[in-house]
Amino acid sequence: MKKNIEFEVEYVKLLNAEVFELKLSSKEKLPEIGAGQFLMLDTPDKSQILKRPFVIYKWDEKSVTLGIALVGKGTKELFQLKKGDKLSAFLPLGNGWSHALKPHHKKIALVGSGIGGVAIRPILQECPDKEYHAFWGFKSKDCIMFEKEFKKSNLKISTVDGSAGFKGYVNEMFDEALNSGFKPDVILVCGSHVTCQKIKEAAIKHDIECYMSGEERMACGIGACLVCVCKVDVNGKEQNLRVCFDGPVFDIRKVTL
Amino acid sequence: MSNPNLSVNIAGVDFKNPIITASGCYGFGREYNLLYDINILGGISTKGLTYEMRQGNDGVRVAETNMGMLNCVGLQNPGADGFIRDEMPFLESLNTVVIANCAGKTEEEYVKLLEKIETTKVHMIELNISCPNVKTGMAFGVLPSEVERMTKLAKKATTKPLMIKLTPNVANIIDNAKAAEQGGADAISLINTLLGLSINLKTRRPILGNNFGGLSGPAVKPIALRMVAQVFKNVKIPIIGMGGIQSYQDVLEFMIAGARAVQIGTANFYDPFICKTIVNELTTYLKNSNIKDINEIVGTLQYN
Ligand SMILES: Cc1cc2nc3c(=O)[nH]c(=O)nc-3n(C[C@H](O)[C@H](O)[C@H](O)COP(=O)(O)OP(=O)(O)OC[C@H]3O[C@@H](n4cnc5c(N)ncnc54)[C@H](O)[C@@H]3O)c2cc1C
Ligand SMILES: Cc1cc2nc3c(=O)[nH]c(=O)nc-3n(C[C@H](O)[C@H](O)[C@H](O)COP(=O)(O)O)c2cc1C
Ligand code: FES
Numbered sequence: 001m002k003k004n005i006e007f008e009v010e011y012v013k014l015l016n017a018e019v020f021e022l023k024l025s026s027k028e029k030l031p032e033i034g035a036g037q038f039l040m041l042d043t044p045d046k047s048q049i050l051k052r053p054f055v056i057y058k059w060d061e062k063s064v065t066l067g068i069a070l071v072g073k074g075t076k077e078l079f080q081l082k083k084g085d086k087l088s089a090f091l092p093l094g095n096g097w098s099h100a101l102k103p104h105h106k107k108i109a110l111v112g113s114g115i116g117g118v119a120i121r122p123i124l125q126e127c128p129d130k131e132y133h134a135f136w137g138f139k140s141k142d143c144i145m146f147e148k149e150f151k152k153s154n155l156k157i158s159t160v161d162g163s164a165g166f167k168g169y170v171n172e173m174f175d176e177a178l179n180s181g182f183k184p185d186v187i188l189v190c191g192s193h194v195t196c197q198k199i200k201e202a203a204i205k206h207d208i209e210c211y212m213s214g215e216e217r218m219a220c221g222i223g224a225c226l227v228c229v230c231k232v233d234v235n236g237k238e239q240n241l242r243v244c245f246d247g248p249v250f251d252i253r254k255v256t257l
Numbered sequence: 258m259s260n261p262n263l264s265v266n267i268a269g270v271d272f273k274n275p276i277i278t279a280s281g282c283y284g285f286g287r288e289y290n291l292l293y294d295i296n297i298l299g300g301i302s303t304k305g306l307t308y309e310m311r312q313g314n315d316g317v318r319v320a321e322t323n324m325g326m327l328n329c330v331g332l333q334n335p336g337a338d339g340f341i342r343d344e345m346p347f348l349e350s351l352n353t354v355v356i357a358n359c360a361g362k363t364e365e366e367y368v369k370l371l372e373k374i375e376t377t378k379v380h381m382i383e384l385n386i387s388c389p390n391v392k393t394g395m396a397f398g399v400l401p402s403e404v405e406r407m408t409k410l411a412k413k414a415t416t417k418p419l420m421i422k423l424t425p426n427v428a429n430i431i432d433n434a435k436a437a438e439q440g441g442a443d444a445i446s447l448i449n450t451l452l453g454l455s456i457n458l459k460t461r462r463p464i465l466g467n468n469f470g471g472l473s474g475p476a477v478k479p480i481a482l483r484m485v486a487q488v489f490k491n492v493k494i495p496i497i498g499m500g501g502i503q504s505y506q507d508v509l510e511f512m513i514a515g516a517r518a519v520q521i522g523t524a525n526f527y528d529p530f531i532c533k534t535i536v537n538e539l540t541t542y543l544k545n546s547n548i549k550d551i552n553e554i555v556g557t558l559q560y561n
Contacts, residue, residue, distance in 0.1 A: 002292060004530065042527075049474055049527045050321045090529060217319045219326060219526040222292075224284035226304070226330045227319035240312050240333055245288070 001031045002090060002222065009085040010063065012078075015145045018070050019115055020079055024089070025063040031091065033059050034098050035122035036213055036249050039091035040221040041066070043074040044081065052078075053218050053244070056092065057118040058125070064091070067118035067145075093221050094248045097123050097188065100211035106131060109184035109208075110153060111199050113137035113170050116190035117146040119213040119248075123188065124153065133184060135177065137170025137195065171198035178206050186210065189252060197257045204253060212252040216243040231256035261543035262550040263536075265299070265517050267495045268418035268443035270380050272299035272354050272518055275508065275551060276536050279499050279522030280305055280358035280383065280422075281330060282473075285344040286351065289525070293533045299518060300354030302446075303344070305385050307360050308370040310336030316466015320455040325476030325501075326523060327453050329467035332360055332388065337373040349378050356420070360385040363392065364410055371414035382417050384408070387424035387449040398424045398449075401436035408440025420444040420497065425477075425484060426452050434488040445488060446497040446520065448481045474523040475501040482514050489515025489556050503531065505538040515556040 007024035014020045033056055040051035052074050058065035068075050081087070101108075101123070108130050110120045117136060124132065132153035138144050141163035147155065157165035158173040166173040170191065187210040189199045196212050203210035216228040223245030232241045233254040241247065263274035277300040283289060286301050295301070313333030320327045335343060340357075348355045357379040361367035367384070374382065386398030386407050397407050398421075408421055421437040423430060425448040437445055450471025455464045463469070481500025489496055498516030502508060503524040511519045524531045543551060 002529075004528075047323045048321060049324060049523070050319075050326060051527055217317055219319050219328070219523075220282075220288075220529070221526075222288045222529060224288045225282060225319075225328070225526060226284075226313065226333045227328055229313070229318070229333070 002093065003031050004088055004090050005030060006086060006088050007064075009081045009083055009087070011083060012081055015067060016143050018143070019067060019145060020070070021057075021065055021067055022078060022081065023063060023065045024087075027062070029061055030059065030064070033064070033092045034096035035126035036096035036098075036119060037092040037094050038248065039064065039089045039093060040218070041078070041089045042087045044077045044085075044087065045073070048074055050219055051090065051221065053093075053221060055119040055122070055213070057121060064089075067115060069115040090221060094244055095246070097211070097213075097249055098126070100188070100249050100251070101127060101186070105186040105209075107184045108132050109174070109187040110134040110150070111170060111174050111187055111189050112191035113195045114139070114143070114191065116192075116195075116213075117149070119190040120188060121146065121149045124149070133182070135170055135174045137173070137191070138164075140164070169195070169198070171195060171202065174199065175202055178202055184208060189213070193257065196252065200252045200255075200257060210252040211249055212255065213248045214243050214250055214255065215248065218244050220244070261540065261548055262552070263540060263543070265552060267497065267517055268381070268420070270354055270418055274299040274536055274539070275512065275518035276532055276539070277302060277354070277356070277497065277518055277520045278525065278532060279520035280385065282522035282525050285348060287347060289529065292529055296352045297536050298353045298532055300356055300380075301348070301351075302356040302358050302383050302520060303340070303348075304334050305332045305358045305360045306334050306337060306340055306370060306374075307332055307362070308337050308366045308373065310334065310339050314467045317464055318466065320464040320470065322453070322455055322472065322476065325472050325474035327455050327465060327470035327472055328450070329465045329470035331467065337370050341373065341377055345377055354380045356381045356383045358383045358385050358422070360388045362388065363390070364407070367407070367411060368414045371411055375415050375417065379417065381420060382411070382415055383420045383422050383446055384411050385422050385449070387422070387426075396424060396426070398433065399427055401432040404433050404436040405440040408437050408442050412441040418443045420446050422449055423447040424449045425480060430484045431487050431491045434492050438492045438494050442494060444495045444497060445492065446499065447488065448477070448484055448500045451477055451480065473500070475503055477501045478507065482510055485511055485516050486514040486558060503528070505535050505542055508535060508539060509542070509554065512551070512554050513556070513558050515558065517552070517555050
């Protein structure tokens with residue numbers, strides 16, 4: 001059940017120079033949340049009328065934690081929030097990973113770059129009993145996040161400048177693994193557009209099921225306004241589906257990237 | 258005091274209250290019906306329909322602006338057959354007025370669409386003439402002579418009450434409203450979105466995939482209100498006002514300016530329960546102000 005919830009800020013904490021964690025708590029019990037679902041969050045400046053979409057990174061009965069990259073006006077304001085500040089959010093939205101994950105998916109590759117990890121970590125919370133192999137890409141050593149979160153998931157890190165882990169892009173590191181015989185039952189991806197494109201190519205080449213969590217600018221967040229569409233093959237015909245309602249999780253092989 | 262009357266009648270159609278959801282901002286109602294019982298609404302105006310199904314525009318479709326937003330969705334819709342097959346059964350199950358927002362690229366497409374909608378139980382037509390005519394490139398609703406011609410054309414193609422939705426991107430809104438009345442319109446709705454532009458400083462390109470887009474939200478309210486007031490002074494047919502409404506006070510302003518009912522669009526995006534809240538608050542306001550019938554306030558604006 002989608003609900004508008006009044007939250008209070010618990011803390012704001014930097015994860016790296018460009019990403020912070022925002023924990024929000026509510027007095028009332030939250031509706032049931034699934035891994036990969038998102039919320040639409042108010043920003044403090046009321047002249048910015050639209051809510052911002054963020055994946056629900058961590059949650060429990062009465063709190064949610066978000067991982068937010070500082071990109072523009074709204075996210076910078078959110079970073080200025082102090083403990084006790086109030087703001088509301090509408091949640092939970094979107095389909096989440098549950099429709100992608102099937103019982104026969106035992107060995108799961110988690111692939112992506114940068115902030116995309118916030119959309120992937122919830123899977124570990126929801127399905128702890130699978131065999132995970134995480135491949136995560138960052139720009140450089142000082143951008144690395146989620147090491148603790150992915151500790152039990154055979155995390156392999158790549159950095160573009162080679163300051164830590166594999167030198168190069170995450171898809172290159174992942175290709176290497178696939179080429180040397182690594183064969184997961186399914187690949188779950190969240191990252192930049194290019195990362196998604198490259199992983200899609202790899203999934204097709206190696207014939208592995210693959211799902212991605214997508215991102216588009218949104219207004220309503222519930223499927224009514226049609227501003228957030230992406231092109232998806234539906235029964236052989238390309239259609240504009242709503243990322244907020246039909247997604248954000250899609251079968252990557254069906255998405256036009 | 259007994260419950261005040263909130264019902265309004267527009268072109269023979271009874272609305273239980275003057276709160277209608279605006280076209281393109283509420284889908285076909287399904288998504289919001291999961292949040293609250295949408296039968297509390299006076300009515301729903303559907304997403305803009307075209308005869309053939311359409312995929313809409315490519316690229317970024319929304320850009321936020323101060324107190325507003327630009328959109329260039331471009332009439333993505335299931336087409337007449339898809340609408341009748343997939344959406345009409347749900348809409349028919351509702352106990353609220355259903356308005357079909359009808360658009361087209363050519364006159365023929367408008368006529369074919371209206372003839373199809375004629376076979377449904379839709380209560381009313383809202384003719385969206387803000388779309389470009391593929392033959393001239395200019396929106397159908399810009400020149401008063403075109404507004405009159407399109408109204409006459411539509412009037413012939415449907416027996417349902419016909420409302421013409423005016424675009425504000427014109428030289429003189431009064432002339433266009435008069436033209437609609439002259440053409441036989443049963444009602445007028447206004448305003449559609451205002452044409453705008455938003456630029457990405459890094460790329461020096463428009464943010465929207467379609468370059469320009471329609472501005473909506475609180476930023477447009479004063480313009481919309483002024484246009485409703487001007488139109489009210491110059492035509493006799495009823496007016497449905499919209500543009501930036503986000504509170505019951507905004508609704509009252511539009512009604513005082515001359516609107517018999519209002520539509521609410523963009524506000525649904527940032528407060529999904531806004532229409533429900535406004536219906537409740539409007540009722541309370543009337544009770545507390547001893548207004549027995551909401552129709553009493555329509556067009557009561559006194560000029561200085
Ligand atoms: C389903 C979904 C989940 C997301 N989850 C996360 C997350 O967990 N962590 C995170 O850091 N970011 C996430 N994003 C991206 C995040 O919503 C944007 O970075 C944020 O809205 C930018 O706001 P701003 O005011 O700082 O930027 P501005 O550029 O000032 O924003 C202007 C407008 O554009 C929109 N916008 C700008 N960039 C994006 C973008 N990349 N995606 C969508 N809308 C955008 C804003 O929402 C706003 O309406 C997610 C996006 C989607 C669609
Ligand atoms: C995303 C979006 C889509 C819209 N689609 C349509 C449409 O299909 N047909 C139409 O007549 N108006 C459409 N409109 C215009 C609205 O119905 C309304 O006239 C306008 O947004 C002003 O009202 P508001 O400020 O309350 O949103 C759309 C507006 C938005 C924001
Ligand atoms: S944001 Fe409105 S349909 Fe997705």
